[in-house]
Amino acid sequence: MGIDKPSPNEAAPKNPENMETVKYKGKLFEVISEQVEIDGRIMHFEKVRRSPGVRLIIGDGQGNIMLTREFRRELNKFDYRLPGGKVFDSLDEFNSFKSQGGDLMIKAKEAAIKEAKEETGFTPSSLTHYSTSQLGATVEWDLHYFMGTVDRSEGKAQELELGENIEVTWFSEEQVKKMILDATTFSEERSVAALVRFFNQPETSHESQAKSEGTLLADAITERGLGSIRLRTKNLASLARISDVIFVGSSLVGKTTLVDSVRAAVATNPELATIFQIPKRIITRPERANDNLVENTFVGNEIFNSMVEHGEIGVHWVRKMEGNRQEQYGFLATDKDKIPVLSGNNAIINNKESVSPASLLPEALIIAVYSPEDVRKERMQQRSPDLLAEKPEEARYRLADRAISMYPEAHIIIKNFGRYQDETRDDTAQLFALLAKLKSK
């Protein structure tokens, strides 16, 4: 019919002066012939035009992305898609908008917010334009991709049109990456391309945000697979820097044994010795039979206070005991460039105000050692028979001091009972090796 195709190197110039003749116009599509002058020759290019659409890449801030599951008439089956819709209700609206010189991006963003609200029940507080997909030279049907985040607890009812059957679903990035590779699961190929690019761009993937030291440690531990260790990943994520390590746990959970294993590891491994230091603990309670004198020194209150004043004691806090009794806990000051490993107790969390210096806790890796109550009782009977006999109140207090109260704050939990008990020493040593590796980078 005498219509020349443009050569590959010459896209038809989009010159507003080019004449367009409408060959056919329907509600959604129009077929036009564009008259273009190139090198003195008049050429005609035929193309199809459709009003543009929007697609939304919405995250929940927890690593999940929203997809909609919709029954598609043209496929006669359900399909997972990105939520979205038209920018204009008709081609006429689109054409008149263009002729009035409107800003398409603003209009597209408005449409995106509206579609989100109606189709999914969620209104993103802000949307950023991510990309625009152009279909080709002869078919003009732009899809504008926008990205944003919503709070999943703020979803409202959908406002669907007659015949629309759309369900909102959320999948992790990993899962979406798998789903878009399967054409029977996710059929809109332009969105597959947009998502593939989205996932491969460092600044749009949430994995690329600078990881806190806590998260880096968590990743290393997960990779190593230490069975008796449980990670509190949320807490670890907010631990930006690790400057000290504190073991906590009720009496008789086995803290001392584990700190001993760290002490042994540091003693035998010079690399670890350059990073960690395990200072002696100073306590103001009377010595008991079976007390660990390697770990602790027992002094009276006046001596303790004087040591604090003279800077001999670096870290200290107060532990409230039964009745009005109090004990002071402190550690000998450590070298500035080393990470102190402290054996604390629940008071460090339950009596935070008494902890000195104030900078200790925000950068502390808190390792909670856990054993169930019956195991602890058994250990008490073996270890301190004189306590049960002579001071039943204190015994009761120590047993009642349950581990559960400190769980919310801990970053790592070591299960020291039953079948885990055999692994805890090794796992703890490995944990410190991983932490040393992390800190020496």
Add this chain to the structure above:
Amino acid sequence: MPASLLVTSYVNPDLDGVAGAVAYGEFLAQTNQENTVAFIGELHQETKFVLNYFSLQHPLIIDNTDSFDQIILVDSSDLAALEGHINPAKVIEIIDHRSLHETDKFSNAKSQIELVGAAATLVAERFMNSHIVLSKSSAILLYSAIISNTLNFKGSITTERDRFAATYLNNIAELPSDYWRQLFTAKSDLSGSKLKATLAGDFATFSINNNRLGIAQVEVMNVKQLIASRVAEITEALTGLQSDNSLDFIFLNLLDLETGTNYLVTSDLNTQALLSSVFSASFANCVALNNPPLMRKQIVPLIKAELELNS
């Protein structure tokens, strides 16, 4: 290429089915058995609540199981509930907790059917008896399933194993002790068209001696208010389900989540007669109180016995 394995539950699975399958899929993946967890149909409202509340990933929904060579069923062991979507020959394993099951129809499956309160308990036990660490999201799902199925441990199907598993799970999930309230409140939203949808969503049919029986089950807070105001809607929806499914008997097994009270609701006179004789229940305005409270899975064997006795 290794055989592709699907871990799933019955069609339109409830929270127990979803939780059990998702967690078991995780267990298998940790023991190097690649698998896909996916479901057919729609998730119950309660399941969607848990997923959204904790920002968990939704499970994949599929239309058919054709692309899978092997299937593992969790919380499902009878063919009817699979609605023809699953080829029983492909099923290699079944984990379930109901007494009426058809494991003989699954010739290639090894099955673990134990009468605890939830399939979630059986899956949790797999983790407990191994060195495998359970993810927090799976722990949340399994714990929610146990709370839901056992009606916060008040239902008579509750066993010590369910309580023990729940303790283990909540050690990881760390949910507050009043979590059950939020879960049950979400479950109880029957506003507007949700009533009909919920009835149809947890509706099971059984064929016993050429009798077709349909039982809907709904567990909500504040059942008294529901009965006081919406019985007509319920019986209308039931009548619709009865004719759609060509049923001889149909009723709703209604349970109050907070008090545990159990009501049977039906306008069909044949069903009222049947239930009166099995449970000594007396119907007034289509509603009868059932004491002691029973779950559908406990009711079915009793009705089965009655129908077989009278055949």
